[in-house]
Amino acid sequence: MRNLITSAALVVASLFGMAAQATADEAKAPYVELTNPVPVSAPGKIEVVELFWYGCPHCYAFEPVINPWVEKLPKDVNFVRIPAMFGGPWDAHGQMFLTLEAMGVEHQVHAAVFNAIQKEHKKLTDKNDMADFLATQGVDKDKFLATFDSFAVKGQIVKAKELAKKYEITGVPTMIVNGKYRFDIGSAGGAEQALQLADQLIAKERATTKAVAN
Template sequence: MMPLINRLTLLFLIATSQTLYAAEWGEGYDPVDPPVATSVADGKVEVLEFFWYGCPHCYHMEPDLESWLKAKPENVEFVRVPAPLNSRWTAHAQFFYTAEILGLTEKLHTPLFAAIHDKKRKIYDKNALIDFAVEQGVDKEKFTEAWNSFGVYVKVQNAKKLGQRYQLDGVPAIAVNGKYLTSGSRAGSYSKMFEIVSQLVAGENVKPAQ
């Protein structure tokens, strides 16, 4: 029988090797464990962007994101997810999904980012967000009705669940096909982060040998 000291040493070595393996697994991204089920069709690769309108890093990342989107592979299905990690973030998630349901994402998404970060406006609660939409030429009654709709509620709840499943601890973050999570802090820069996203997408495009 193995002496106690030898068994303890062996256990320590195993634990150490596992820790090192985890630390070295991937450079600039982490595996999602367990993987998160995606909602895309076969042959598609899902790429999610988790963001918050009040996050300056999310706003500053937008040009890099737009550049990447222009060159992304055709089979990538990109989805923005406004991470509702607290009550203030939840109001912004409701704004995003209200705009989405009404087909107003292009009209309202970038202007809200700019108003908060360039103009330093405090647009964080329901009333301020609805008033902002009205300033952009949106009908107040229609926007308010959509804001209070069950459809928007469901989308916000699903966004909350996604954040929990990805064990999200901050934004901006990019998830690839339910398997990997990267961010500017993990990668070192946004340009490097999108290089990593492209590499991960390419890996998902490789079909296993028959």
């Protein structure tokens, strides 16, 4: 009887140890799986979101790493940049980004805006200063100012803030894969590792989609 009790105790201890190890492994995962997945902007494609801020030096350092990766993404992956807007200059820069995006010129001046803020130490928090700088980059000043305060851009601001809340982000740069998985450079172990993790999660989502289809 004593041996049976001892054996049972060992089994329970072993199972408890395995459960504890599983919990520990989950805690060490380089990403967080969102409790409430967020719908993607382009149904039928695997979405990768980067939340960023023009005033963030880490986001700036990530640019030469993530941009070549984005250019090589397969057709079934949709990459989206969303400005994190936590108030003050975050909101100003976010509204500038969304304005340029609405005008269809964001991709042409994105690097120039980053350089102006990070290397030339321009604040670019006043819309008139933004317009003056962007005019030197070929952006129509009057059109920019009109679009900046437009109803469409204000709607995009609300949407960006709502998404940041749903993603439960606390800093930038942060990446979200298919509205389900959130991670940052720190949790991934570095910039290159973050993109490798994104590739792994993209492959995971692609395999899941195929399995459901079959």
